[in-house]
């Protein structure tokens with residue numbers, strides 16, 4: 378790749394080509410459960426400083442961070458029945474960005490209706506699957522995808538946010554990179570536990586396909602039968618910036634060119650014995666990245682390991698220096714598709730996977746290797762014996778820092794003893 382192409386594919390600020398592409402999709406930017414206590418949150422997305430709030434009518438709004446008056450920081454504002462009010466002189470805005478009150482001007486010069494002529498930047502916001510979603514692109518607004526897992530029942534869900542200090546594209550390239558599981562997750566985890574541990578099973582073959590909502594990778598590994606679902610179904614690089622593994626999504630949402638918000642949504646189906654189970658609120662927590670004792674990146678959990686790879690590639694990976702191999706055919710497909718999308722946009726068409734038809738947007742099915750389990754459920758004993766879902770009966774292996782309250786709620790839902798930890802080192806995501 379030459380330097381110009383690397384710039385083209387990685388820069389996402391306002392006015393850039395890739396920024397224009399990514400803005401054509403709804404992006405998850407927060408968890409609904411974050412807004413119970415503090416109803417106002419500063420967010421930086423796609424290179425823009427914004428404020429996400431939930432007003433006293435429970436309407437979410439996403440507006441520019443600087444007040445129109447004299448630019449005070451609206452993330453220190455407070456919410457009203459309708460909208461957010463600046464803490465400096467009390468100007469108030471609704472979720473469309475329209476100024477709805479200017480207390481002093483309204484008092485001394487109501488006839489001028491000055492407020493009607495003041496509007497700040499505002500973007501549409503929706504709530505789905507316990508996530509708050511924003512759309513920063515051109516009108517008309519597309520459908521917010523109703524992916525099937527958002528509609529599943531009998532699951533204990535959680536949302537994890539982390540701010541990763543590197544560009545979004547190197548994070549997303551990880552979503553179409555099957556071989557890294559063998560090394561980064563299986564082998565590195567084993568060697569962290571035991572310096573002379575045996576290496577895990579090798580990949581024998583990988584394959585990549587395109588489908589309506591993204592790309593798929595498939596793998597044959599020496600320990601799996603040739604007709605295993607990881608070959609016949611595979612995993613999904615969900616377009617344009619998500620990784621979908623059947624029971625969880627990982628979005629890589631650009632904060633700006635050099636930072637990415639990792640948004641993970643996990644679904645753990647409770648054992649049959651615990652059904653029916655209803656989770657009234659999906660907890661949201663922030664995953665730490667650095668071990669405070671050593672100052673090094675945390676390396677014990679699956680996604681933390683991924684973060685190490687991504688930030689290790691630099692703030693914006695220099696793809697002019699990479700040497701790609703046969704394992705990287707998916708990476709090339711991903712980059713080619715981004716170029717195709719840019720051409721589609723130039724022709725006035727939608728890029729890949731944008732959903733316009735509301736009749737299609739209902740429990741949209743995606744390829745899921747473990748579909749049978751997720752639809753039918755398993756007993757506790759069956760789960761204990763399952764190579765993948767065993768991981769759901771132990772400590773959370775995917776990201777470090779799960780709060781105790783989330784862990785306890787999880788144990789209660791799954792019917793497991795919080796003190797009885799299984800050895801989760803060997804339980805890695807395949």
Ligand code: FES
Nearest residue numbers: 444446447463466
């Ligand atoms: S700066 Fe916001 S009301 Fe004055």
Ligand SMILES: [Fe+2]
Nearest residue numbers: 557561679683
């Ligand atoms: Fe990974």
